[in-house]
Amino acid sequence: MRIIRQKKADGGLQFRMTVFITAVVLVVSSVVMVVLAHIVTEDCERILQERLSDDITAISRIMEQRLLRIEGSTNMVAALVKESLSCKEDIDTLLQRSLESMDNVYGVAIVFEKGRLPGTEGYCELYAWNSNAGTRLSGVYINGDELEDDEDWIESYVNGNSSWSEIKNYDLGREDIICYYCPLYGPECTRIGMVYSAVFLDYLTSFVTEYKTRTDIDISIYNSAGEMIVAPDEYIRELSPENLVTMENTIDNIGWKVILSADRKIIDKVVGRTLVGMSLIFALMFIVVSLVIGLTVRYVAKPYIEEQQRIQREKAVIENEMRLASKAQHELVPHIFPPFPERQDIDISACLHPARSVGGDLYDYFLSNDLLYFCIGDVSGKGLQGSLFMAATHYLFRSTATAMPLADAARQINISLCADNEQCRFVTLWLGCLDLGTGELEYVNAGHDSPLLVRGGKTEFLQISENMPMGVLDQAEFVPGKLKLLPGDTLFLYTDGITEAMNARNEEFGKDRLFEAVSALPAESAGDLIERVLNSIRQHSSETEQSDDITMLSLRLNDNKTINS
Amino acid sequence: MEIKIQNNPESVTAVMTGSFDTLAAERMESVVQELESLSSKPLTIDCNSLDYVASSGLRVFLRLRKACAAQGQQVTLLGVNENIMEVLKVTHFDKIFILK
Numbered sequence: 189m190r191i192i193r194q195k196k197a198d199g200g201l202q203f204r205m206t207v208f209i210t211a212v213v214l215v216v217s218s219v220v221m222v223v224l225a226h227i228v229t230e231d232c233e234r235i236l237q238e239r240l241s242d243d244i245t246a247i248s249r250i251m252e253q254r255l256l257r258i259e260g261s262t263n264m265v266a267a268l269v270k271e272s273l274s275c276k277e278d279i280d281t282l283l284q285r286s287l288e289s290m291d292n293v294y295g296v297a298i299v300f301e302k303g304r305l306p307g308t309e310g311y312c313e314l315y316a317w318n319s320n321a322g323t324r325l326s327g328v329y330i331n332g333d334e335l336e337d338d339e340d341w342i343e344s345y346v347n348g349n350s351s352w353s354e355i356k357n358y359d360l361g362r363e364d365i366i367c368y369y370c371p372l373y374g375p376e377c378t379r380i381g382m383v384y385s386a387v388f389l390d391y392l393t394s395f396v397t398e399y400k401t402r403t404d405i406d407i408s409i410y411n412s413a414g415e416m417i418v419a420p421d422e423y424i425r426e427l428s429p430e431n432l433v434t435m436e437n438t439i440d441n442i443g444w445k446v447i448l449s450a451d452r453k454i455i456d457k458v459v460g461r462t463l464v465g466m467s468l469i470f471a472l473m474f475i476v477v478s479l480v481i482g483l484t485v486r487y488v489a490k491p492y493i494e495e496q497q498r499i500q501r502e503k504a505v506i507e508n509e510m511r512l513a514s515k516a517q518h519e520l521v522p523h524i525f526p527p528f529p530e531r532q533d534i535d536i537s538a539c540l541h542p543a544r545s546v547g548g549d550l551y552d553y554f555l556s557n558d559l560l561y562f563c564i565g566d567v568s569g570k571g572l573q574g575s576l577f578m579a580a581t582h583y584l585f586r587s588t589a590t591a592m593p594l595a596d597a598a599r600q601i602n603i604s605l606c607a608d609n610e611q612c613r614f615v616t617l618w619l620g621c622l623d624l625g626t627g628e629l630e631y632v633n634a635g636h637d638s639p640l641l642v643r644g645g646k647t648e649f650l651q652i653s654e655n656m657p658m659g660v661l662d663q664a665e666f667v668p669g670k671l672k673l674l675p676g677d678t679l680f681l682y683t684d685g686i687t688e689a690m691n692a693r694n695e696e697f698g699k700d701r702l703f704e705a706v707s708a709l710p711a712e713s714a715g716d717l718i719e720r721v722l723n724s725i726r727q728h729s730s731e732t733e734q735s736d737d738i739t740m741l742s743l744r745l746n747d748n749k750t751i752n753s
Numbered sequence: 754m755e756i757k758i759q760n761n762p763e764s765v766t767a768v769m770t771g772s773f774d775t776l777a778a779e780r781m782e783s784v785v786q787e788l789e790s791l792s793s794k795p796l797t798i799d800c801n802s803l804d805y806v807a808s809s810g811l812r813v814f815l816r817l818r819k820a821c822a823a824q825g826q827q828v829t830l831l832g833v834n835e836n837i838m839e840v841l842k843v844t845h846f847d848k849i850f851i852l853k
Contacts, residue, residue, distance in 0.1 A: 568808035570775065612815035614808075616844065635844040656845040660815055
């Protein structure tokens with residue numbers, strides 16, 4: 189039964205620990221997650237803003253550089269063509285080289301005003317195109333009297349400024365193009381025409397796609413006319429502004445606008461990923477911690493707990509045995525009051541309250557014809573060994589008292605107690621023999637506290653001991669004392685557990701308080717007197733633990749009045 | 754409770770301080786055993802700083818006396834206070850120790 193209970197207790201402990209640890213881990217990780225989610229969200233937003241800010245600068249610069257390269261190359265043609273006006277072949281070569289020098293340019297062309305190209309009369313256009321097949325074509329269009337109906341051309345041409353066109357699609361099989369126009373001046377600084385380059389938009393925007401796939405950030409680009417050069421994808425377009433993080437920049441020299449837009453869900457995605465990561469870490473930590481705790485419980489705590497349980501069990505066993513010893517000790521001394529109900533002439537009461545479960549105090553009394561033998565004693569040392577010495581004393585008293593004169597009995601008891609007394613235990617013993625017929629009391633006080641005699645409302649301590657305690661010197665002699673008790677006399681015997689009972693202020697109960705308690709009022713009976721002294725001690729040392737055995741024996745010789753009543 | 758042992762060539766002195774109660778007697782067991790092993794020399798127990806002796810303490814005095822007596826040596830109690838003297842008188846132990 190005991191073993192089964194044990195296992196249950198262990199299982200319960202492990203279960204409780206597991207539940208407790210799991211709960212703690214869950215609570216802690218939930219709190220950390222919430223805090224973390226908050227921090228990561230804020231951080232992500234800040235990082236995203238910084239990222240957009242950095243990227244938009246870089247993208248603007250790339251755009252600008254690509255545009256400037258085309259502008260530069262076109263301007264170069266305009267500058268050089270002045271020198272080659274007389275030779276169409278040279279112009280052709282110039283155009284070809286310019287086309288070669290630029291990537292992704294569909295073509296470069298020069299439009300001459302009427303008659304400005306030597307040898308022609310109308311508007312005239314010289315060009316170099318990249319064909320669909322990858323070969324370069326060059327040639328001359330003679331347009332006669334009118335410019336082609338192209339608003340850009342006309343506007344740029346009329347203004348005389350270099351500029352970028354709106355988006356065009358000449359249905360050339362590739363994507364849209366835009367053109368850069370640059371005015372052409374003749375040797376006399378008069379305007380004679382215009383040079384332009386047509387560029388595929390994808391040349392300008394190829395990195396947009398790449399960037400988008402890499403970063404999930406959408407780029408839209410608008411030219412100065414507000415035309416969308418690169419459109420945001422449909423998904424982004426449908427999002428409301430509060431769900432977007434955007435950043436805007438203008439490319440100064442051409443007035444193009446670049447807008448970066450990021451879906452806020454990117455942040456959520458990052459936060460989600462972080463939290464998933466953290467959850468995994470927490471789970472891992474939980475497993476590791478559980479393992480560590482499990483192993484600790486298994487190999488460290490469990491043996492410790494088992495040891496504690498073993499000690500508890502042993503303690504319980506010892507306590508049980510001490511309880512049995514205590515019971516045996518109590519049974520050893522007479523404890524049924526009144527002890528001699530048939531005798532009206534004597535009233536005896538006693539008590540023994542050990543400080544530990546077993547004590548070293550003893551008392552005893554028995555009748556042999558008209559002789560009442562009684563004793564009270566205090567063994568040095570308490571606990572089991574003290575109680576064994578007490579039991580030995582008790583046995584020796586019983587076996588010797590009636591067999592010989594009291595002084596001889598005392599000597600015998602002493603000799604027996606001295607034998608093999610390695611630990612030098614000793615017992616202070618007061619033993620008496622009262623002739624109930626005559627009231628003659630013979631006693632031997634072996635180092636014990638003097639009893640009190642209450643006679644006719646007067647109380648006094650008997651003469652102090654003339655003898656040594658028993659168990660000290662085997663050759664010791666014991667001098668007996670004699671006293672005649674009168675009817676109504678009470679003899680009160682006690683051990684030093686009473687006079688030395690301490691209160692909280694470390695004051696002993698003392699002989700004076702004992703004297704007062706005993707002499708206060710004539711006691712109704714021997715039992716009453718003991719009860720009164722006990723109450724007085726309890727009052728004195730109510731707050732302190734009993735430190736010594738408390739033992740009393742009260743003996744009252746009834747007078748005739750008491751007997752009659 | 755404290756016991757200091759002075760092991761002189763011709764004698765042994767044990768200086769006892771504090772209260773010699775049951776607890777002290779249990780704690781001082783090893784010191785008492787050491788004193789017992791030195792019982793071939795006369796022993797003086799210096800009681801000048803000893804406040805109180807319970808019966809367990811008296812028992813230790815008796816053990817030391819017994820050990821010394823076995824080797825023909827005597828035990829002297831030095832400077833016992835009034836309380837201790839009363840205990841010694843009630844128990845008549847004043848007769849088996851030399852008191853100074």
